[in-house]
Amino acid sequence: MxxxxxxxxxxxxxxxxxxxxxxxxxxxxxxxxxxNTPARGFWINQHKSVGLVIGILILLRIVWRLRHAPPPPLPMPAWQRRAAHASHLAMYACMVVMPLSGYLASNFSKHGIKLFNTVRLAPWGSDDKLLYAIFNQTHKVTAVVFAVLIGIHLLAVIKHTLVNHDRLLARMWNGASARS
Ligand code: HEM
Ligand code: HEM
Structure with missing residues (x-):
């Protein structure tokens, strides 16, 4: 369609x-x-492992997206089109920085990553407190920035759906309304 x-x-x-x-x-x-408890080590490794899986999906999404243009924007004021474009780009950037910063931090720590608590991926970097702190802090700050962007994204979708009554949500949701 x-x-x-x-x-x-x-x-x-x-x-x-x-x-x-x-x-x-x-x-x-x-x-x-x-x-410094075994429970923390276990759950951190689960978080790292799930994060890496999400990171691979994000990579696939970005490669796919670079080869497939999205549908043209719906009619809206130019500033809104520019804001939507900028916020989508910023969300893609956060989608890269989140798993990447976590991965880099893990490799500058002696713990490395134990994939789903089974296969140990030994760190390829040194146990460097400063580099760890930089990447870890990037991970934490980007999480907040990303959460705010997602909040704005949700508000924009709600506004389009409830105020403008346009097809914005329908064109991303393959439900009955998408075919109408
Ligand atoms: C894929 C997307 C990811 C998201 C959305 C995400 C999100 C988060 C969030 C919200 C926190 C809590 C931050 C805080 O306490 O302020 C966190 C902590 C953490 N993440 Fe991720 N994460 C992701 C991927 C990864 C990956 C791939 C790794 C490592 C391979 C990783 C390693 C960590 C570690 C070690 C912490 C604990 C940091 C600490 O408490 O010092 N994350 N993550
Ligand atoms: C973690 C949560 C989310 C992220 C990271 C995210 C990210 C994105 C990105 C990057 C795009 C642009 C797609 C492109 O053209 O390449 C997009 C589009 C869209 N998203 Fe999300 N999204 C999230 C959650 C949601 C939710 C919960 C909703 C609905 C309530 C939603 C509704 C939409 C819609 C309707 C579009 C299409 C906008 C248009 O037609 O221009 N998203 N999203």
Whole structure:
């Protein structure tokens, strides 16, 4: 259907959205587990492993997106079109920085990554406190920036759906309304 996102674009958008929201909750809940306990090591490794899987999906999405143009924007004021474009770009940037900063931090720590607590990926970097702190801090700050962007994204979708009554949500959601 013209003006509709393709099935691949929709599957990747919704799959990654659900996984990312879960991963945010997972990350923030990690703070509840006391440091230097076996439970923390276990759950951190689960968070790292799920994060790497999401990172691979994000990479696939970006490669796919670079080869497939999205449908043209809906009619809207030029500033809104520019804001939507900028916020989508910023969200793609956060989607890269989140798993990448986590991965880099892990490799400058003696812990490395134990994939789903089974296969140990030995760190390729040195146990460097400063580099670890830089990448870890990037991970934490980007999480907040990304969460704000997602909040703005949701508000924009709600505004289009409830105020403008346009097809913005329908063209990303392959439900009955998308075919109408
Ligand atoms: C894919 C997307 C990811 C998201 C959305 C995400 C999100 C988060 C969030 C929200 C936190 C809590 C930050 C805080 O306490 O302020 C966190 C912590 C953490 N993440 Fe991720 N993460 C992702 C991927 C990864 C990956 C791939 C790794 C490592 C391979 C990783 C390693 C860590 C570690 C070690 C912490 C604990 C940091 C600490 O408490 O010092 N994350 N993550
Ligand atoms: C972690 C959560 C999410 C992220 C990271 C995210 C990211 C994105 C990105 C990057 C795009 C642009 C796609 C492109 O053209 O390449 C997009 C489009 C879209 N997203 Fe999300 N999204 C998330 C959650 C949601 C949710 C929960 C909704 C609905 C309530 C939603 C509704 C939409 C819609 C309707 C579009 C199409 C906008 C248009 O037609 O211009 N997204 N999203």
């Amino acid at each position: 013209p003006g509709q996102y393709t099935r691949t674009a929709m599957v990747l958008h919704w799959l990654i959205a659900v996984l990312l929201i879960g991963q945010f909750a997972f990350g923030w809940l990690l703070d509840e587990i006391p440091r």
